[in-house]
Amino acid sequence: MINPRPADSLDKGAGASAPAVYRVRNLRKTFARHSVTALENTSFDLPRGSFTAVIGASGCGKSTLLKIMAGLVSPSEGSVMLAGKPVLGTRSDIGMMFQHAVLLPWKTTIENILMPIEIQRGKSAAKAKRADAEALMDLVGLKGFEDAYPSGGMQQRASICRMLITEPEILLLDEPFSALDELVREHMNMELQRICLARQATAFLITHSIPEAVLLSDTIFVMGSRPGRILEEVKIDLPRPRTLDMMLEPRFAELVAYIRNRLDLGVNHGN
Amino acid sequence: MAIEVTRAPASVALAEEFPSTVWKEEDSLIDRIPRPVAIVGLGLAIVAIWHFVTMSGVINAIILPTPAMVWTQIATVGLNLATGGYMLAALWITAQEVLIGFVIAAVLGTALGTLVGETKFGARAVMPYLVAIDTMPKIAFAPLFVAWLGFGLESKIALATFVSVFPIIVGTASGLQAAEENAHMLFRTMGASRLQSLLKMKFPFGLPQIFTGLKIAALSVMAGAITAEFLGGGKGFGELIRVAASQLDTARVFALIIYLSLVGLTMYGAVMLAERKIVFWQRRQSSE
Numbered sequence: 075m076i077n078p079r080p081a082d083s084l085d086k087g088a089g090a091s092a093p094a095v096y097r098v099r100n101l102r103k104t105f106a107r108h109s110v111t112a113l114e115n116t117s118f119d120l121p122r123g124s125f126t127a128v129i130g131a132s133g134c135g136k137s138t139l140l141k142i143m144a145g146l147v148s149p150s151e152g153s154v155m156l157a158g159k160p161v162l163g164t165r166s167d168i169g170m171m172f173q174h175a176v177l178l179p180w181k182t183t184i185e186n187i188l189m190p191i192e193i194q195r196g197k198s199a200a201k202a203k204r205a206d207a208e209a210l211m212d213l214v215g216l217k218g219f220e221d222a223y224p225s226g227g228m229q230q231r232a233s234i235c236r237m238l239i240t241e242p243e244i245l246l247l248d249e250p251f252s253a254l255d256e257l258v259r260e261h262m263n264m265e266l267q268r269i270c271l272a273r274q275a276t277a278f279l280i281t282h283s284i285p286e287a288v289l290l291s292d293t294i295f296v297m298g299s300r301p302g303r304i305l306e307e308v309k310i311d312l313p314r315p316r317t318l319d320m321m322l323e324p325r326f327a328e329l330v331a332y333i334r335n336r337l338d339l340g341v342n343h344g345n
Numbered sequence: 346m347a348i349e350v351t352r353a354p355a356s357v358a359l360a361e362e363f364p365s366t367v368w369k370e371e372d373s374l375i376d377r378i379p380r381p382v383a384i385v386g387l388g389l390a391i392v393a394i395w396h397f398v399t400m401s402g403v404i405n406a407i408i409l410p411t412p413a414m415v416w417t418q419i420a421t422v423g424l425n426l427a428t429g430g431y432m433l434a435a436l437w438i439t440a441q442e443v444l445i446g447f448v449i450a451a452v453l454g455t456a457l458g459t460l461v462g463e464t465k466f467g468a469r470a471v472m473p474y475l476v477a478i479d480t481m482p483k484i485a486f487a488p489l490f491v492a493w494l495g496f497g498l499e500s501k502i503a504l505a506t507f508v509s510v511f512p513i514i515v516g517t518a519s520g521l522q523a524a525e526e527n528a529h530m531l532f533r534t535m536g537a538s539r540l541q542s543l544l545k546m547k548f549p550f551g552l553p554q555i556f557t558g559l560k561i562a563a564l565s566v567m568a569g570a571i572t573a574e575f576l577g578g579g580k581g582f583g584e585l586i587r588v589a590a591s592q593l594d595t596a597r598v599f600a601l602i603i604y605l606s607l608v609g610l611t612m613y614g615a616v617m618l619a620e621r622k623i624v625f626w627q628r629r630q631s632s633e
Contacts, residue, residue, distance in 0.1 A: 144530075144534055146530055146534070164533045164534050164536060166536055172527040172530070176525065176528045176531050178545075178549065179630060180625070180626050189535065190535040190536075193535045193537045193541055223626065
């Protein structure tokens, strides 16, 4: 029932509905100091507006892949093209979220959200964008907390707004919800889907949660370790928009079970 | 299939077989003494022991004066200070040395700490030299400073700066490493320049550690100034102590030291107050 697409089908135009915004070819990353190959033979396209999740055991090179895509570290070999231009450093059309919200505790919530604008275009430009920030805060349920200092539960929501304030076309998400409790996490998942659909954003999510990956993604990359590489690309054929109720459907359970099985294989046999 | 649900009972009367298991989780007796009582009580106990030791005649009053003798000297010195006598002028000289020394140490320390904490060159090349100098007995440099800068304020300020600058360097250097890796990545993805990352992220995240360095410096800067006064003369409080000691007036030495410690306390308090004001988010976070 589930047909993983073999990785060598790239460049054959198989099933590509939207033009690719990210094009990744033959990435390899070795860390000389530990003589470890973190990533090998990694090639894929991300169509515009698609949602892709990466799942795999710790140390399979997920974070390395994300950092290379973000232009935070250089690959040892290979090519990353974003919107037709080579990625040779960080770029303003990328928004990122991390496991920790990393808000600046000396700034109010709205000042934190406007931080990318302040960095790129100065304080007065940030002030001028205040209405946009307020609209974003409204979107994630932070209305009324503009001038409060960010506290526990609000932090990850504020960091979503901070990512979106520059209207990035690409969202790179490094386990953004893994520190949240289950109910909040599900709510945030739904928020994220709504934002991605509304903005036609291309999202790339690293997660440890198989249900989260299935719930949000069009495609899931299952990664194996030593060396880190993509073992399979699994198409998630659930209709959009996804709802939390879909998690109860047999197809959802089937997809989760399939991916869990692939991960187990990766762990037990290194394949 | 129906889901079986049982409602939790509101309240149940305790039966014989269920004795109350409420138990005390309080601290032991000594930890329950409130802070003001603990401070005053310990102080009084020390003075009382001191009093009885000196009254018993075991120790000569020239070696260890009685609390009453010290108290008289505290009053005498206090009166001289309050009426603007020569002691006030001496205290002002020492206070100047301490203040200027501290300000120079703060500026120099954060600058060197930034060099060490922000650049690889600083960490690789500058830090080893700083560590080497820090291991030297810095007080021993006093004669050198006197030889280089003379018997005026300058040599005292120099030694005060020299003994207090290292904790600020270390605090700044380690403070700049305090921000987590995600914060660095975040600022890079936002397109921040190195200077922007330093000023808007690394430095503020490091402020608590920088202030730790400043507080240690505020406590040691006085030792530098007084040592330099002992060895380099001048008209400061250190000279008053030296003269009183040479006259075997130990009660006065004690009194002078107590007034000096008040200056030190004021310095420390000022730095703490500045920390509360500037690192205002720290208390909020620790209370969360």
